[in-house]
Amino acid sequence: MKLPLLIERVVADSEARRIEEASTFHLRLEKVSCVTGCSSCCYRPISVTILEGLAMYRHLVSNGKWSSSLRERLLKTGREQLGTSPEMWLLSMTPCPLLSEGTLCEAYETRPFTCRIHVSTGDPYYCHPHHLGENTAIVPKEDHIGRYLSHQSKLLRSLGLHSVTMPLGVALPLAERICNGSLQVVNVDHELVQEYAKHG
Amino acid sequence: MADIKCDLCRNPKPGESLTSFETTPEERATMKRMGETEPREVYSYCRACIRLLANPEKAHNFMKGLVEFQARASGFDESAATRAAGEFAKKLKDQKK
Numbered sequence: 001m002k003l004p005l006l007i008e009r010v011v012a013d014s015e016a017r018r019i020e021e022a023s024t025f026h027l028r029l030e031k032v033s034c035v036t037g038c039s040s041c042c043y044r045p046i047s048v049t050i051l052e053g054l055a056m057y058r059h060l061v062s063n064g065k066w067s068s069s070l071r072e073r074l075l076k077t078g079r080e081q082l083g084t085s086p087e088m089w090l091l092s093m094t095p096c097p098l099l100s101e102g103t104l105c106e107a108y109e110t111r112p113f114t115c116r117i118h119v120s121t122g123d124p125y126y127c128h129p130h131h132l133g134e135n136t137a138i139v140p141k142e143d144h145i146g147r148y149l150s151h152q153s154k155l156l157r158s159l160g161l162h163s164v165t166m167p168l169g170v171a172l173p174l175a176e177r178i179c180n181g182s183l184q185v186v187n188v189d190h191e192l193v194q195e196y197a198k199h200g
Numbered sequence: 201m202a203d204i205k206c207d208l209c210r211n212p213k214p215g216e217s218l219t220s221f222e223t224t225p226e227e228r229a230t231m232k233r234m235g236e237t238e239p240r241e242v243y244s245y246c247r248a249c250i251r252l253l254a255n256p257e258k259a260h261n262f263m264k265g266l267v268e269f270q271a272r273a274s275g276f277d278e279s280a281a282t283r284a285a286g287e288f289a290k291k292l293k294d295q296k297k
Contacts, residue, residue, distance in 0.1 A: 083248035085209040091265035092258035125278075130265040130285070133272065200248065 003054075003178070007185055010155050014051035021148045022116040025141060033120050033137070039103040040127035041118050042096045045081050045089040046168040048112045049152045050161070050178075050188050053171030057179060059110035060172075070106070071173055073097040078169020083200035090129040097169055112168060113148055117141045160186045170195055206246035208253075218244040264289040 002008070048056070060066040077097040081089065098106045105111055120127050122137020153164050166174075174191060177183035183191065203212035220242050223231070231239035253259045267288045271281035 080248075080251060083213075083246065084252060085211050085248070088209050088249060088252055088262070091262045091269075092252050092255075093261035093265070094258060130268045131278070131282075 025117045042099045043129045047165035053175040056110045057175035074169040078167040079199040081167035207243045208249040213246045220244045
C-alpha cells in the first residue's frame with residue numbers, strides 16, 4: 001500500500017501535526033468528564049481531510065478492521081451527510097459509521113482530529129445531541145482547529161488539492177481507492193464535486 | 201434559478217434542487233389549529249432534508265429532539281422537557297403501529 005514518496009511524506013507530516021496539535025490541546029485540560037462508552041459526541045457530523053482519511057484507512061487495514069460492511073456503512077453515511085445541515089444531522093441522531101454496537105469507536109487509536117479534541121469538562125447529560133445548549137461544557141477549540149486546518153490546507157495545496165474537509169464516510173472510501181491505485185490523489189477534488197452533485 | 205432557502209434546514213440551495221409540496225385547504229386548517237399563524241400554500245425542501253426525514257428512525261429522532269428543544273425554549277425545565285419529548289416520541293411510535 002505504498003504511495004508515491006511525496007504523498008507518503010505529506011501524509012506523515014499531516015499525522016505528526018494531528019498528534020502534536022491534539023497533545024497541545026490535551027495538555028491544557030485540567031479536568032475531563034468523558035468516559036469510555038459514553039458516545040454522546042458520536043452523533044455529530046464528522047469531517048476529515050483526505051490526508052487524515054489516508055492515515056485512518058491504512059491503520060484500519062493493518063489492524064484488520066477494514067471490511068466491505070464498514071465500507072458500505074461509510075459510503076451510506078457519507079452520502080447522507082453531504083448537503084445535510086449540522087443541526088438536522090444532530091437532531092436525527094445519526095451515529096458515526098465507526099461507532100460499534102457496544103458504543104465504542106472502532107478507529108479510536110486513529111480517530112479524526114475533531115474527535116481527539118472534542119472533550120467535555122461538565123455533566124455528560126449536556127453532551128447528548130438533544131440536550132446541547134448553554135449548559136454544555138465542551139471545551140472551546142476553535143483556535144486549535146484553525147491552526148490544524150491551516151496546516152492541512154498548505155499540505156493539500158502541495159498536492160494540487162483545494163478541498164480541505166469532507167465527510168468521514170466519503171474520505172475513507174476515497175482513501176481506499178487511492179491506496180489500491182484506482183484513484184489518483186490529484187483527482188480527489190473532482191471526485192468530491194461529483195459526490196456533492198449526486199448526493200448533496 | 202436563484203438559491204432558495206429550504207423550509208426545514210433554512211440553508212440556501214439551488215432552486216432546481218428543492219422539491220415543492222402544495223398544501224391542501226384541510227392541511228392549512230390543521231396547521232392553523234396547531235398554532236401556525238399563516239400556513240403557506242407551498243413549502244420547499246432540499247434533497248438532504250427529504251432524504252433524512254424519509255428514514256423513519258431518523259425522522260422519529262429528529263421530531264423527538266425538536267420537541268425537546270422547543271419545550272426548553274418555552275420554559276420547561278430539563279427533566280420536564282425530556283419527559284415531554286419522550287411521551288411525544290412514544291405517541292408517534294404508537295400511531296405508526
